Amino acid sequence: MTASEPxxxxxxxxxPAPGTAAAPGRATRGHERIAAAFARARAEDRAALIIYxxxxxxxxxxxxxxxxxxxxxxxxxxxVGIPFSDPMMDGPVIQAANxxxxxxxxxxxRQLELVASLGHLAVPKLAMTYVTIADTxxxxxxxxELAAADVSGVILPDLxxxxxxxxxxxxxxxxxxxxxxxxxxxxxxxxxTIAGASSGWVxxxxxxxxxxxxxxxxxVTQQLVARVRAHTDLPVAVGIGVRDRASAAEVARFADxxxxxxxxxxxxxEGDPAGAPARVGALVRELRAGVADRG
Amino acid sequence: MSILTPxxxxxxxxxxxxxxxxxxxxxxxxxxxxxxxxxxxxxxxADPAFEAELDELRRHYGGRPTPLYRASRLSEEAGVxxxxxxxxxxxxxxxxxxxxxGQALLTRRMGKPRxxxxxxxxxxxVATATAAALFGLDCTVYMGAEDCxxxxxxxVRMQLLGAEVVPVESGTRTLKDAINEAMRDWxxxxxxxxxxxxxxxxxxxxxxxxxxxxKVISIESRAQFADQAGGVPDAxxxxxxxxxxAIGSFADWIELEDVQLIGIEAAGEGVGSxxxxxxxxxxxxxxxxxxRSIALVDDDGQVRPAHSVSAGLDYPGVGPEHxxxxxxxxxxxxxxxxxxxxxxxxxTSELEGIIPALEPAHAVGWLLRHGRAHLGAGARVVxxxxxxxxxxxxxxxxxxxxxxxxERAFGTADGAGDPR
Numbered sequence: 001m002t003a004s005e006p007x008x009x010x011x012x013x014x015x016p017a018p019g020t021a022a023a024p025g026r027a028t029r030g031h032e033r034i035a036a037a038f039a040r041a042r043a044e045d046r047a048a049l050i051i052y053x054x055x056x057x058x059x060x061x062x063x064x065x066x067x068x069x070x071x072x073x074x075x076x077x078x079x080v081g082i083p084f085s086d087p088m089m090d091g092p093v094i095q096a097a098n099x100x101x102x103x104x105x106x107x108x109x110r111q112l113e114l115v116a117s118l119g120h121l122a123v124p125k126l127a128m129t130y131v132t133i134a135d136t137x138x139x140x141x142x143x144x145e146l147a148a149a150d151v152s153g154v155i156l157p158d159l160x161x162x163x164x165x166x167x168x169x170x171x172x173x174x175x176x177x178x179x180x181x182x183x184x185x186x187x188x189x190x191x192x193t194i195a196g197a198s199s200g201w202v203x204x205x206x207x208x209x210x211x212x213x214x215x216x217x218x219x220v221t222q223q224l225v226a227r228v229r230a231h232t233d234l235p236v237a238v239g240i241g242v243r244d245r246a247s248a249a250e251v252a253r254f255a256d257x258x259x260x261x262x263x264x265x266x267x268x269x270e271g272d273p274a275g276a277p278a279r280v281g282a283l284v285r286e287l288r289a290g291v292a293d294r295g
Numbered sequence: 296m297s298i299l300t301p302x303x304x305x306x307x308x309x310x311x312x313x314x315x316x317x318x319x320x321x322x323x324x325x326x327x328x329x330x331x332x333x334x335x336x337x338x339x340x341a342d343p344a345f346e347a348e349l350d351e352l353r354r355h356y357g358g359r360p361t362p363l364y365r366a367s368r369l370s371e372e373a374g375v376x377x378x379x380x381x382x383x384x385x386x387x388x389x390x391x392x393x394x395x396x397g398q399a400l401l402t403r404r405m406g407k408p409r410x411x412x413x414x415x416x417x418x419x420x421v422a423t424a425t426a427a428a429l430f431g432l433d434c435t436v437y438m439g440a441e442d443c444x445x446x447x448x449x450x451v452r453m454q455l456l457g458a459e460v461v462p463v464e465s466g467t468r469t470l471k472d473a474i475n476e477a478m479r480d481w482x483x484x485x486x487x488x489x490x491x492x493x494x495x496x497x498x499x500x501x502x503x504x505x506x507x508x509x510k511v512i513s514i515e516s517r518a519q520f521a522d523q524a525g526g527v528p529d530a531x532x533x534x535x536x537x538x539x540x541a542i543g544s545f546a547d548w549i550e551l552e553d554v555q556l557i558g559i560e561a562a563g564e565g566v567g568s569x570x571x572x573x574x575x576x577x578x579x580x581x582x583x584x585x586x587r588s589i590a591l592v593d594d595d596g597q598v599r600p601a602h603s604v605s606a607g608l609d610y611p612g613v614g615p616e617h618x619x620x621x622x623x624x625x626x627x628x629x630x631x632x633x634x635x636x637x638x639x640x641x642x643t644s645e646l647e648g649i650i651p652a653l654e655p656a657h658a659v660g661w662l663l664r665h666g667r668a669h670l671g672a673g674a675r676v677v678x679x680x681x682x683x684x685x686x687x688x689x690x691x692x693x694x695x696x697x698x699x700x701x702e703r704a705f706g707t708a709d710g711a712g713d714p715r
Contacts, residue, residue, distance in 0.1 A: 084596070084597065085466065085597040085598040086466065086471065086472075086475050086583070086584075086598050087475075088321075088322065088475055088478045088479065088482075088584075089322050089479075089482065091479070092465075095465055099465070099466070102597060107595055108595045108596065109595075131320055131582050132581055132582045132583060132590075132592065132596050132598070133595070133596035133597075134596070135581065135582050135587075135596070136579070136581055136592055136594070136595070136596035137595075137596060157322050157323075158320050158321060158322055158582070158585075159320060160319060160320070160321065160323060160326060162319065163318050163319065163320060180323070181322065181323045182323060183322075183323040183324040183326070183327075185324060185326075185327045185328075185485060185486070186323055186326060186327065187327065187330075190323070190326055190327075194323070205323070205324065208324055208482065208483055208484075208485060208486070209324075209479075209482055209483035210479045210482055210483065213483075214483070
């Protein structure tokens with residue numbers, strides 16, 4: 001494997017991976033804001049609800065209203081999808097939303113203007129996109145743009161820790177947290193690396209596969225969350241495969257956060273744009289009830 | 296295959312990288328599969344039985360070695376001495392089987408019952424379906440819907456071989472979208488499935504594995520050229536999409552610095568026209584499909600649609616080792632337009648009785664139009680005829696508007712009488 005993969009093993013102790021001991025993202029303002037959002041949810045004995053929506057979908061004003069509706073209905077954190085032409089980890093719903101925004105000619109710059117206009121919402125916002133977008137604009141430049149748009153953190157699902165050092169340095173300079181994904185097929189060594197390099201939270205994939213297609217693999221995911229916890233005190237949130245109140249409740253029983261994307265994007269995009277905020281709000285209220293239902 | 300050759304320095308410096316290019320930009324779910332593949336490849340290289348079985352299959356199943364043929368009439372027209380490395384004569388009609396048989400053996404070593412593949416022109420899909428039939432593996436091939444249309448013959452071949460062909464309707468409905476869809480399948484079914492990548496691209500270790508498996512082309516041609524022509528050629532020329540036939544054609548010559556390595560990309564309607572697939576000529580450093588290389592990406596980071604008359608070269612990326620060879624100057628990357636490719640297609644057919652695939656027809660078209668000026672009269676070149684053109688006949692007739700069997704639509708090597 002790659003040279004920076006750790007050789008030591010960790011079992012049961014919280015131990016950052018070699019080379020990432022500093023986890024520079026954890027000293028950032030973005031990390032603090034995310035941590036506060038998780039703490040508020042924990043104080044209410046529920047999981048945090050993280051809502052993903054594609055920026056500027058189906059159009060910029062409707063998108064803005066959907067983000068507002070999601071927060072109004074109880075989202076604790078927002079993930080803002082920055083569309084990419086070749087979204088390898090996304091299923092048909094988010095692919096189509098990306099394609100729609102790109103075909104409308106809405107640039108990343110305009111998407112970030114939209115994000116910047118959400119400053120009145122008192123929740124942390126993370127940008128979720130692919131490494132090609134960040135890399136083409138230069139890591140430093142992209143991190144600066146995100147910080148200027150009041151973004152607290154970033155998720156780049158195709159940037160593994162082994163390739164991430166230059167990004168992490170730029171992100172930390174701009175007070176951004178960086179959330180890495182963990183998978184049920186990750187080795188314990190890799191989970192240690194992922195947990196060590198993450199800030200904000202650790203994103204545990206709820207299944208093997210892309211967004212918005214298959215149902216949550218509950219038992220496997222619960223085991224994954226437990227394995228991640230062995231390596232970190234960071235919150236662990238589960239996404240991919242969570243789509244409704246029942247699956248949100250299932251995850252809330254073993255994770256600190258519940259991430260829902262495709263189902264919300266579908267609500268935003270199906271039907272009349274004027275009704276999109278109401279549809280998103282209704283779904284998020286259901287999900288919010290789910291994350292509070294820990295049985 | 297020279298499995299004991301030490302890798303280039305850059306790879307020693309940082310595993311999985313060729314200078315600044317390469318790496319593993321993939322979702323975490325694939326990390327384990329890539330580690331497993333690295334290990335399976337390392338074990339296979341240390342196992343004489345692997346090399347022996349590969350060699351046996353190449354000879355008696357695949358039809359290797361393929362001939363090196365001195366193309367006299369093409370030489371006369373080009374003004375340079377042209378030797379064709381006849382990968383079109385290999386089983387399944389292209390160089391693709393070289394890589395596929397090796398990776399199918401690795402799949403078996405890893406104990407996986409299923410392979411998936413992307414395909415553009417269909418040649419890699421056919422080769423994969425062939426190996427899947429031979430090894431008793433389940434096989435799914437992702438192919439852009441547009442490519443299914445223009446390479447229909449290969450769709451039928453894959454289906455006959457027992458593969459499921461999935462037309463990909465997303466994005467530009469061509470090769471890049473087929474790769475996206477194959478990646479999504481792999482992320483979902485990684486436990487049971489090997490993604491049999493067909494080009495010298497993707498995350499480490501694919502670019503290295505594909506190069507080593509395709510290197511047989513240049514190992515053979517180097518010995519054949521010394522034997523049949525004497526000495527070494529002035530240049531080795533191959534078409535470049537993702538770059539598998541080109542890296543295989545170059546690999547054994549890289550150490551001989553007097554031998555020019557020339558990759559010909561597909562320029563579509565022309566470099567700078569906005570309808571081109573000439574990635575190295577007009578791309579920028581970017582991450583695409585799992586590695587850092589050069590790609591056609593706009594200022595926003597979005598991948599630009601490529602265009603080429605050839606489905607196999609219609610790709611906005613290129614393998615990382617080609618990016619490195621271009622960056623270091625060891626390789627020279629130029630481009631041929633659709634029109635030049637169609638010209639090469641026609642002239643190879645007429646002068647040599649060889650109907651080439653549209654992909655290597657780009658290299659021939661470039662050589663006929665620019666070879667003498669670039670290389671000097673009488674230069675000796677080895678050109679990889681990477682595949683046969685049966686699959687392309689319908690599309691060529693349609694695109695070129697040729698009235699088959701009637702007046703010739705094309706003129707001579709100087710470009711006079713070009714088609715409309």
